[in-house]
Amino acid sequence: MVTDPRTGKRRPHPMSLAIDEIVPVSQGGSPFEFANTRPTHWICNARRGDGTRKSAPTSLPLPQPWEL
Ligand SMILES: [Zn+2]
Numbered sequence: 001m002v003t004d005p006r007t008g009k010r011r012p013h014p015m016s017l018a019i020d021e022i023v024p025v026s027q028g029g030s031p032f033e034f035a036n037t038r039p040t041h042w043i044c045n046a047r048r049g050d051g052t053r054k055s056a057p058t059s060l061p062l063p064q065p066w067e068l
Contacts, residue, residue, distance in 0.1 A: 001013065002014070011042075012042045013042065014041065014042055014043035015043065017041070017042070018041065018044075018046075019031070019039065019040070020038050020039070020044075020048075021037060022036050022037070022038060023036055
C-alpha cells in the first residue's frame with residue numbers, strides 16, 4: 001500500500017498485481033472465469049477502467065514480493 005499524494009488516501013502499489021477482466025463485468029464478462037481474466041498492473045487497470053481492449057496486453061514482469 002502507498003499513500004496517493006493527490007488524495008492522501010491509501011491505495012495498492014501502482015505496480016502491484018491486479019486481475020483484469022478481458023470482457024468487463026459491466027459488459028457481461030465473468031470475473032471468475034479463467035479464460036476471461038489476465039494479470040495486469042493495478043495502475044494500468046485503474047487507468048483503463050471499463051474501456052475497450054484495443055491493444056494486446058504488454059508483457060508483465062513477475063510481481064515482486066514487496067509489491068503484493
Ligand atoms: Zn502495467
